[in-house]
Amino acid sequence: MTPDIVYLNGQFLPSDQAKVSVFDRGFLFGDSVYEVIPFYQGVGFRLDEHLQRLEYSLRALRISVDIDIRGVLSTLVASNGGGNMSVYLQITRGAAEKRSHxxxxxxxxxxxxxxxxxxxIYTDGSEAVSGIKVIVTADLRWRRCDIKSNGLLPNILVLQQAKEHHAQEALLQRDGHLTEGASCNFFIVERGVLYTPPLDTGILSGTTxxxxxxxxDLQGIPRQECPIDYTRLINADEVWISSSTRAIVPVLQVDDQVIGNGKKGPLWKRFFEIFTRYQHDLMTGANDESKNTP
Structure with a gap:
């Protein structure tokens, strides 16, 4: 099998030829940030928002990068055949001569x-989407979850915990309120109103x-950003998770509690159809991504 082409420090090269120093601070300390960006028909989806969040994370860590990231990512996608790609970008502080905090x-x-x-995955419609089970567990991450950093060990461990409970995601709880998922944001629906935790609770500003x-807002659907506790979560009419690579996924069970009637909810179906129709148009080249809104 031909190795994928990757980008590393100014070069596009086969993945098996890419080498990073053992003294790189990203390797030693997780001193780095990252983004995962969908590209449809070679065009970055919500690319401005992803790059703005990347810049925010870099500023928070006081890392300065002077390269054309847009050009790099577009060339990388084209070098791997173009089309629809999920691009992973990581920037570390770099490598010193020795290990030091x-x-x-x-x-x-x-x-x-x-x-x-x-x-x-969108051509089959909402009926082909399977709802998932999630667990709720303690949020043991550091307090700067607004920074998209590579210190992901707590996320990895709770996802493994979810797997052991035959669940597909873990929602995290801190100080009596839910924050976000191990790899997603989340929403609940109560009487037709959409709720999600506010960004000032120290969560990641998800592009999705x-x-x-x-x-x-465009569809005139009422929504609020407010704290959500466990009781509200399990008694919600609907629960969703969202991420750049998974779009919007319905949650049918939290721990041992069935959500609503145990079926995908009507508001989720409405959002899924709008959201995925737009993404599918991008995948097939039928939409102008520069509009960036459904």
Whole structure:
């Protein structure tokens, strides 16, 4: 099998030839940030929003990068055959001469990107989407979850915990309220109103989360950002999760509690049809992504 082409520090090269120093601070300390960006027909979906969030994370870590990231990612996708791709981008502080917790000034950041194909899952419609089970567990991550950093060990462990309970995702709880999922944002529906935790609770500003809220406003669907506790979660009419790679997924069970009537809800179906119709048009080249709204 021919190796995928990746980008590393100014070069596009086969993945089996890409090498990073053992003293890279991303490897040693997780001193790095990342983004996962869908590309449809070679065009980055919500690319401005992803790059704005990347810049926010880089500023928070005081990492400065001077490269044409848009150009790099577009060339990378084209180098792997174009079409519909999920692009992973990671930027570390760089490699020092020795391991030290103290940040060495003047390091050159390491910039790495790779991609893999995205399957068009939208042509079969909402009936083909399977609802999932989630568990709720303690949020043991650091308090700066607004930074999309690579310190993901807590996320990995709770996802493994979910797997052991035959669930597909874990929602995290801190100080009596739900924050977000291990790899997603979440929403609940009560009497036709859409609710999601506010960003000031220290959660990641998900690009798909933002798009869902935009759709709600455009469609005249009432929505609120407010704290959500466990009781509200399990008694909600509907529960969803969202992410760039999974779009909007209905949750049918939380722990041992069935949500609503145990079926995919009507508001989720409405959002799914709007959201995925737009994404499918992008995948097939039928839509102008520059509009960036459904």
């Amino acid at each position: 103290v940040i060495t000034e003047g390091l050159t950041p390491t910039v790495f990107a790779c991609c893999q194909p995205i399957r068009d 989360r933002a798009l869902i809220l935009e759709i709600a």
